[in-house]
Amino acid sequence: MSNLASALNGASFNGLAKVDEVGLVGMITLRGDLGSAKVAAAVKAATGCAMPQQRKIEGTLAAGAAWMSPDELLVLVPYAEVNAKLDAMNAELAGEHALAVNVSDARAVFRVSGAASREVMGKVAPVDFSAAEFAAGDFRRSRLAQVAGAFWMDSEDSFTIVCFRSAADYVFGLLSVASNPQSGVGVY
Amino acid sequence: MLILECPYCGVKAEETELAAGGEAHLKRFGPGSSDDEFHDYLFMRENPKGVHFERWRHANGCGKWFHAARCTTTLEVFGTYSAQTLEPPKELLDKISEKRPGWTWRDLG
Numbered sequence: 001m002s003n004l005a006s007a008l009n010g011a012s013f014n015g016l017a018k019v020d021e022v023g024l025v026g027m028i029t030l031r032g033d034l035g036s037a038k039v040a041a042a043v044k045a046a047t048g049c050a051m052p053q054q055r056k057i058e059g060t061l062a063a064g065a066a067w068m069s070p071d072e073l074l075v076l077v078p079y080a081e082v083n084a085k086l087d088a089m090n091a092e093l094a095g096e097h098a099l100a101v102n103v104s105d106a107r108a109v110f111r112v113s114g115a116a117s118r119e120v121m122g123k124v125a126p127v128d129f130s131a132a133e134f135a136a137g138d139f140r141r142s143r144l145a146q147v148a149g150a151f152w153m154d155s156e157d158s159f160t161i162v163c164f165r166s167a168a169d170y171v172f173g174l175l176s177v178a179s180n181p182q183s184g185v186g187v188y
Numbered sequence: 189m190l191i192l193e194c195p196y197c198g199v200k201a202e203e204t205e206l207a208a209g210g211e212a213h214l215k216r217f218g219p220g221s222s223d224d225e226f227h228d229y230l231f232m233r234e235n236p237k238g239v240h241f242e243r244w245r246h247a248n249g250c251g252k253w254f255h256a257a258r259c260t261t262t263l264e265v266f267g268t269y270s271a272q273t274l275e276p277p278k279e280l281l282d283k284i285s286e287k288r289p290g291w292t293w294r295d296l297g
Contacts, residue, residue: 054197054198055197068250069197069252070196070250070252072250126202126204126205140199141197141249141250142205143205148248
């Protein structure tokens, strides 16, 4: 068996906020009619979560479902169990016009945590991160400076960020520079 | 800075999150059409000073195409609407008529 490694091998940076590469996370892209009972059953089978509302995430990094677009979900499962979960989903999706694909190795995952995490995120994404607009459970697809990315808040001071693995180094550098200890702005 | 609300994910997306897709509601003239029709379909575009209808894509977001109506002189956005339509919704046209009496755009107005 080859030695499975995440894009940056768990790199981390400590500044205004703590930036960590999370490591391997199982991710399944599910496309289909999100209003359909079979799709909801497939999400339930893989994660135990209910269907997320628009721009929301249900569950956690270990077992979760996030709303990516009106016909797409990101299903989060443990990396080692991706294939088993995918089989469980496909069993539920039999006969349904839907597609579930393992995209775990196409992605990198970061966590930005600490009191200044809203500020660090606010520097790299064109999103309003004030507490009234973006809180725990909110999910958003946007851009991180020049690359596409998705992120959500797991708690009041911690973001999880998903980007393409090919852009992992860029995103880590970006978040590290944005959390340079001398670069505090104090907006949020 | 242009801010458009994506009708699919409800995000108030700013310009850098979007990709412009040119003029809205073009009718395709393909095989069987005359050379003039095909020429007009390919090259003739509105370039209005005022009310304009455009296609946009929420590229750094849900990835969906949608339509937007805005004013090219003031950057006022009248509204956005779904891409699954051949013409702007009636309410939006009424709203534009209220704000810009006498406006025209192709055969609308």
